[in-house]
Amino acid sequence: MLQIRAATADDAACILGFVRALAEYERAPDSVKVDGETLARQLREQPPPFECLIAEHQGAPVGFALFFHTYSTWRGKRGIWLEDLFVLPDARRHGVGTALLRRVAALAVERDCARFEWSVLDWNTLAIDFYGSLGAEVLPAWRICRIADTALARLGSR
Numbered sequence: 001m002l003q004i005r006a007a008t009a010d011d012a013a014c015i016l017g018f019v020r021a022l023a024e025y026e027r028a029p030d031s032v033k034v035d036g037e038t039l040a041r042q043l044r045e046q047p048p049p050f051e052c053l054i055a056e057h058q059g060a061p062v063g064f065a066l067f068f069h070t071y072s073t074w075r076g077k078r079g080i081w082l083e084d085l086f087v088l089p090d091a092r093r094h095g096v097g098t099a100l101l102r103r104v105a106a107l108a109v110e111r112d113c114a115r116f117e118w119s120v121l122d123w124n125t126l127a128i129d130f131y132g133s134l135g136a137e138v139l140p141a142w143r144i145c146r147i148a149d150t151a152l153a154r155l156g157s158r
Helices: 009-025 036-044 096-110 125-133 149-156
Strands: 002-006 051-057 060-072 077-087 115-118
Touching: 002 096, 009 036, 009 051, 009 060, 009 077, 051 096, 060 096, 060 115, 077 096, 096 115
Parallel strands: 077 115
Antiparallel strands: 002 051, 051 060, 060 077
């Protein structure tokens, strides 16, 4: 039986394992810089900078959804940004991803959010098709902008 539960600081190692597996899947295994201690500390913060759901099948973790709140000035409401969604390969096509997305969507509805958003890599057609089957709209006119590391330090120090 599949169960979805909120993650706690005790789940930090599990979350880190999922993050690393996702980075491997997305062809960027060396991009993960976070460690389990950081995740555990952050999950103990009040409020924590993110929330996470763990999907378990027969007591074993098989997937996760990590998300946080955003804000829409146009709508005047909070939203939810899904940072990561990952299901172990052996657990795919058994409703785990759908269950995780449904639970995050239910939280968005409960919290009166205007939006539930995420990004997807353009080559990941399996995910794009999956999200479309759930009613998600891929917004082709929008592009993600990112400033990180040295460029962030340079821009922030001027």
